Amino acid sequence: MCISTEFLAEAVYLSVDPYMRAYSSKLKPGDTFLGSQVAKIIESKNPKFPVGQHIVGYFGWRTHTISDGGTTTFGNAPMIVPNIGTLPLSLALGVLGMTGNTAYFGFLEICTPRVGETVVISTAAGAVGSHVGQIAKIKGCKVIGVTGSDEKGKWLVNELGFDHFINYKTDDLDKALSECAPEGVDCYFDNVGGDISSIIMRHMNNFGRISVCGAASTYNEKEAKASTIQRSMISFNLKMEGFLVQRWNDRWNEGIQQNLKWIKQGKLKYRETVTEGFENMFEAFTDMLQGGNVGKVIVKV
Amino acid sequence: MCISTEFLAEAVYLSVDPYMRAYSSKLKPGDTFLGSQVAKIIESKNPKFPVGQHIVGYFGWRTHTISDGGTTTFGNAPMIVPNIGTLPLSLALGVLGMTGNTAYFGFLEICTPRVGETVVISTAAGAVGSHVGQIAKIKGCKVIGVTGSDEKGKWLVNELGFDHFINYKTDDLDKALSECAPEGVDCYFDNVGGDISSIIMRHMNNFGRISVCGAASTYNEKEAKASTIQRSMISFNLKMEGFLVQRWNDRWNEGIQQNLKWIKQGKLKYRETVTEGFENMFEAFTDMLQGGNVGKVIVKV
Incomplete structure (x- = not known):
């Protein structure tokens, strides 16, 4: 018997990072552009990834992704967004990601x-x-x-x-x-x-x-x-x-928790440069490469 | 009472090394060119450095040097040549230096x-x-x-x-x-x-x-x-x-002794490119910088 582990995730925030420029030269026309996102699970056959849960997935520049919970071409396997209380979910791509x-x-x-x-x-x-x-x-x-x-x-x-x-x-x-x-x-x-x-x-x-x-x-x-x-x-x-x-994947949560603690103590501040609309990702990306941003660049779908 | 610690050393072999090129840009016309040598002590008021002893000194390109046994502008204080048996003294500048x-x-x-x-x-x-x-x-x-x-x-x-x-x-x-x-x-x-x-x-x-x-x-x-x-x-x-x-100065003898052991075991071979005559140092130096040498470059006075 084959049990499906698939789920469908809908992008909420997408990450825009300088490292993408370095990797983009390896892509061919037609390839999905690389990157991570905070996504909400909207359908699921996988009990580890239930509907309504927010995750961080390395799905590339996509609005909807079917995943089996494994690693992707672009990086780590999807992770459940850590419990960050009332802080914005987008931080899971930035200061808490x-x-x-x-x-x-x-x-x-x-x-x-x-x-x-x-x-x-x-x-x-x-x-x-x-x-x-x-x-x-x-x-x-x-x-x-x-x-x-x-x-x-x-x-x-x-x-x-x-x-x-x-x-x-x-x-x-x-x-x-x-x-x-x-x-x-x-x-x-x-x-x-x-x-x-x-x-x-x-x-x-x-x-x-x-x-x-x-x-x-x-x-x-x-x-x-x-x-x-x-x-x-x-x-x-x-x-x-x-x-x-990624060399510190086995200590990932240590970093998240320490940064979260510093934020709560008021010792660590952050800023986001947010662009609205999936269709504006490329502009957000090139603007960042030219130094137009302050802090983390995020696209809100 | 002031006790003199001076001795007079006469160069026997001079070392010619690529690093000298890097440092030479700091020298002014008239300065002594930097470098080390194996020298024989020919006069001495210092019991640690008796007449007849061979030393390695960072005296620069010189045939005769008066030293007080301290560090020089160019490097470490003079060291007694280690006991290398019947091996050539020039090795104290190369494979055993x-x-x-x-x-x-x-x-x-x-x-x-x-x-x-x-x-x-x-x-x-x-x-x-x-x-x-x-x-x-x-x-x-x-x-x-x-x-x-x-x-x-x-x-x-x-x-x-x-x-x-x-x-x-x-x-x-x-x-x-x-x-x-x-x-x-x-x-x-x-x-x-x-x-x-x-x-x-x-x-x-x-x-x-x-x-x-x-x-x-x-x-x-x-x-x-x-x-x-x-x-x-x-x-x-x-x-x-x-x-x-020089960061390993405190382990200097460990390196010398291990290299000596490997030579005696036949595991470590060496070659020297020897030029005769102090007056030919500059030629030996520029020839080395152009890749004319094999192994260690030595000038024999």
Whole structure:
């Protein structure tokens, strides 16, 4: 006897993330675009996924999905949205989802920040960057955010408690770092790659740590070139590690619960840039890639 | 009462190393060029450094040096040459000195190789590269050396036991790696940086490790550009660490003794490219930077 485990899920919120740009080059015309969503189960033959339940599924850019509860082409198996009380369900894609765990594990496990150290974050006003900076403050670090507008920078400093911001479009990054961090940089959380990263790495202290989360500056080119970083790595005994957040799948709930706790304690703030309408996903995506967002980008169906 | 600790040392062998090129840009005209040497003490007021004793000193390119036994501008305090029996004294600059410890600690501590893994080494026929490859074989790895001539490559494979060599000047590195290492690369010991490293990193396996020892390809330019490596680091969860060998100063003798043991067991071979005459140091140095050497470059006074 064959028991069906299928259910039908209807998208409620869709996630829009920089990493999609990196993976999109692997897609062929006609393929479903990748990504995760918060969806509501509207039909079900699977007792683990009952009708009315909200889930996070890696279903791609789709409004309706038939799933058997297994892993998809794009990622993990669907997960029940954790109990987040009266907080918005969309947070399960952001600060209480993959984005939040990317910040939590990617920063703490790879940068291993210590009290009093100086932390630099690129794409600091994005969903992950703004979250990492706040964790760094919770851990007693000095935090410098590199971002693309003064408006975003002021949000980081005035609302989130960053110590400094640098506008890479209008400031001389090298000079600004010498001024903001004359003591040198101990941890660098990298979302961009390219020359911004090469310059930041020249300001690092001996035995500094670099967490490579994204390389947004290089996603549009097959062979992006930048100043090499190997000499900085040798001179300062630097350690650099890239990561995909799925490596911490077995600790997933730890990250969610800690971030939830920090939100409830008022230590972790978040912002969402929400676009209404499934048909506007592409615009939300390209706008984000050009830096039009603050915090997590969400499309509400 | 002031007791003099001075002694006079006369150079016997001088070391010629790629790292000197990196540091030379910090020197001003008239400065002594940096480097280490095996020297014989010919006068002494210091009982720890008696007349007739051979030492390794970081005295720079000099034939005669007055030292007080302390650290110098260029490195560690002078060390007594370890007891190496009937082996040549020049080895204290190479396989039984800084070069050997660079290979020993830089490879084992940062690449943490495991039996059956695949290791790629750039500048594989140099003093450090040829040594690293032999340690990798001792540890049960498959070893691929990237070098600049078939002659050197044949030495690596036929004499030192490397599994493959790739001539980066005549082979298509990307294609050759796919052929030599279809299983992917687990450890990369990097002496060159630049595009060679960017290409090798695209062939790495998940959780691969990269030890950044040198960046010879970039020493002649202030702002050398190459294809960025951050996307490879993310996609494959790579860990990369740069180092200066002095970080293992407190374990210095461990490296010397292990390398000496491997030499006596016939597991570790070495070659020296020796130039006679102090006045020929500059030529020996520039020849090495152009790949004219095999193994360790030494100038005999």
